[in-house]
Amino acid sequence: MFSVKKIIMKNIVILLFLTLLVPSPTLTAQGYTLSGGISTANDTPVEQVELVLINTATNEKQIQFTGADGVFYFLNVPAGNYTLQAEKTDAVRAGVSTVDLIRLGEHLLGLAPISDPLAWLGADVDQSGALSVFDIQLISRIILQMDHAFPQSPGWRFLRAGQQFTDPDDPFSTDLTGADKISFAVDADRSELNFTAVKLGDVNLSYKP
Numbered sequence: 001m002f003s004v005k006k007i008i009m010k011n012i013v014i015l016l017f018l019t020l021l022v023p024s025p026t027l028t029a030q031g032y033t034l035s036g037g038i039s040t041a042n043d044t045p046v047e048q049v050e051l052v053l054i055n056t057a058t059n060e061k062q063i064q065f066t067g068a069d070g071v072f073y074f075l076n077v078p079a080g081n082y083t084l085q086a087e088k089t090d091a092v093r094a095g096v097s098t099v100d101l102i103r104l105g106e107h108l109l110g111l112a113p114i115s116d117p118l119a120w121l122g123a124d125v126d127q128s129g130a131l132s133v134f135d136i137q138l139i140s141r142i143i144l145q146m147d148h149a150f151p152q153s154p155g156w157r158f159l160r161a162g163q164q165f166t167d168p169d170d171p172f173s174t175d176l177t178g179a180d181k182i183s184f185a186v187d188a189d190r191s192e193l194n195f196t197a198v199k200l201g202d203v204n205l206s207y208k209p
């Protein structure tokens with residue numbers, strides 16, 4: 001014979017069981033994983049790069065940093081349209097030495113032109129769109145510890161990986177407006193959101209962490 005108490009208990013057990021079958025909204029929140037890597041022109045990973053992910057509809061901002069392997073992840077990113085940018089302001093002196101001054105001097109004197117477009121961008125520490133003795137002066141001040149940052153720019157510059165230069169002998173002729181940013185839609189997991197890092201002042205691409 002069933003008592004009322006037993007029937008209630010049975011219903012509670014059934015109810016609890018049914019609750020387990022219904023997906024919990026917090027556990028199934030729609031979200032995707034975004035990832036990418038940041039490395040220099042010669043594939044050296046760059047750590048502690050700040051990645052700023054902005055939802056273009058809501059302006060909501062998320063920040064993550066690369067690990068020692070140069071890789072970053074954003075987890076549980078809702079579907080939408082986004083822009084991603086990379087920034088780094090520390091390690092200004094990394095990869096910068098008198099060898100870079102000599103290399104830039106050789107280029108300016110026409111003795112040995114710099115061939116890699118990314119090295120041109122690294123040498124242009126005053127961000128003037130040209131290489132000059134003023135860049136040599138600013139790099140000298142960093143080496144001599146007279147300055148602790150380049151006055152016109154952060155110590156690093158980032159471009160979407162795979163940036164092409166129309167004239168490799170004159171990289172400054174390529175319009176790089178917007179090349180520091182990746183714009184994309186998220187409706188699935190995304191990898192390969194990669195950037196190339198340019199260490200300002202590192203003319204011979206010697207940067208190592």
Ligand SMILES: [Ca+2]
Pocket residue numbers: 095096097099100201202203204205206207
């Ligand atoms: Ca160097």
